[in-house]
Amino acid sequence: xxxxxxxxxxxxxxxxxxxxxxxxxxxxxxxxxxxxxxxxxxxxxxxxxxxxxxxxxxxxxxxxxxxxxxxxxxxxxxxxxxxxxxxxxxxxxxxxxxxxxxxxxxxxxxxxxxxxxxxxxxxxxxxxxxxxxxxxxxxxxxxxxxxxxxxxxxxxxxxxxxxxxxxxxxxxxxxxxxxxxxxxxxxxxxxxxxxxxxxxxxxxxxxxxxxxxxxxxxxxxxxxxxxxxxxxxxxxxxxxxxxxxxxxxxxxxxxxxxx
Numbered sequence: 001x002x003x004x005x006x007x008x009x010x011x012x013x014x015x016x017x018x019x020x021x022x023x024x025x026x027x028x029x030x031x032x033x034x035x036x037x038x039x040x041x042x043x044x045x046x047x048x049x050x051x052x053x054x055x056x057x058x059x060x061x062x063x064x065x066x067x068x069x070x071x072x073x074x075x076x077x078x079x080x081x082x083x084x085x086x087x088x089x090x091x092x093x094x095x096x097x098x099x100x101x102x103x104x105x106x107x108x109x110x111x112x113x114x115x116x117x118x119x120x121x122x123x124x125x126x127x128x129x130x131x132x133x134x135x136x137x138x139x140x141x142x143x144x145x146x147x148x149x150x151x152x153x154x155x156x157x158x159x160x161x162x163x164x165x166x167x168x169x170x171x172x173x174x175x176x177x178x179x180x181x182x183x184x185x186x187x188x189x190x191x192x193x194x195x196x197x198x199x200x201x202x203x204x205x206x207x208x209x210x211x212x213x214x215x216x217x218x219x220x221x222x223x224x225x226x227x228x229x230x231x232x233x234x235x236x237x238x239x240x241x242x243x244x245x246x247x248x249x250x251x252x253x254x255x256x257x258x259x
Contacts, residue, residue, distance in 0.1 A: 001178020003202040003243060008109075012178070012204065015052075015106035016241055016252025019113050022046045023102055024255040026072070027117045032094045036074045036085035039100070044071040047104055055103030055110045059181050065224060073101035073114075080169060080210060080218050080227040080235040087223060094120040097130070099237040103181055112177050112206040113253035114239035126234065129166055129213050133236040136160035136168075136209040144207070144242055144249040148199045154191025157209045167216035168209065169235070172227065177241055178204040199244050208239035 003009050026043055047054050054071035061068070068084070075083035076096050083099070092098060101114035116130050136157050143156045154173070161168045170190040176183030185197045189209055199205075212218075214233030221228055229235055242249040 001176060001183060001204040002200070003204065009243070011107045011109045012111065012243060013250075013252050015104060015109045015111045016113075016254070018050055018052060018106055019102065019104040019111050019241075020253050020255040020258075022050075022104065023100060023113055023115060023253075024257060026100050026102070027115060030092060030098045030100070030117050030119055032092055032120050034092050036076070036083070036088055036090045036092070039074055040070050040072045040085040043102055047071065053105040055105045055112070055181050059103075061182060068225065071102070073099075075099035075101070075226070075235070075237065077234045078229045078232050080212070080229060081172060081237055082225040082227055084223055084225055092119045095122055095126070097122060097126055097234050097236060099235070101237065101239065108179075110177055110179065110181055111241040111253055112181065112239060113241060114208060114237050115255070116236040116238060125213060128164075129211065129234065129236045132161065132164045132166055133209050133211045134238045136211070137207060137238040137240060140207045140209060141240065141242055141249050141251060144199060144205065144244060146199055146201050146244055146246060149194055150185050150187055150196030150199070151191045152193050153207060154188045154196070155193040158190035160209070161211055166211045166213060168211050169216050169218060171218065172208075172210050174205060174207040174239070176204065177206045201244055201246050203244040204241065205244065206239055206241050208237060210235065210237045
C-alpha cells in the first residue's frame, strides 16, 4: 500500500489509533482465570462497536487450506504466533506470557499490531524477553527511513538480539499492509543491510520482531496456523504498523500508554 493523499493518510492514522486503544484494553484484560475465547470475543466486540471490522476473521493467507476462524491471534507461552483462541479452551494462569496480535479495518484501511503481556507477574527472564523484543521493534522503526532498504530493517532486528541469550525467529517477519492483511514486501527478522526493496514515502509496513527464550526453531501445530517453539520455550512478539514519511516513520498503531 502506498499513501498518495492526505485523506488516505488521515484514514490510516485513525485506523491505527483505534487499534491501539483496542489492544491496550485487551492487554489489561489478560488476567488469571480469563479464557482465550473471552479475549477473542472482547476483541471482536470492541472493533465492531467502533464501526470497524476485524481484519483477520475469515481471512485466508496464501497457501492456507482454510480461513482464519477468529478475530484475534492469541499465543500463549510456547505458542509463537497465530494461535487460534476460538479452538482452544485454554484458561490463562499466573505467569503466562500472552501474545495478542490483531488487525482492524477502518474505511477500507487495514492496520496490524501486536504486543506480549504477562498474566499477573512473570519471572525475570520473561520480562527480559519482552523488553528485548519490544526494544528490537523500536530499533527497526528508527531505521525505517525513506531511502533505506528492507534489509536494513531485517539486519537491525537480528542485531538487537545479539548477546541477549534469546533467539530471533528468522523464518517469520513483518510485511506490507494496507489494502490487504499481507502485502509485499516480506520483512524478514534477519538479513543483510543495504539489500532488498528501497523504502519510499507513502509505504505502509507492519514490522514485527519475534523472539524465543530458547532456540529459534519453530513447528506448526495440527491446526495449520499456530507456530510453536520446537523446544517448548516461551516466545514474545511485538508489532506496529508504520507509515514511511519524508521526515521518517510515523507509527500509527501506538497504544495510549505509549504516547
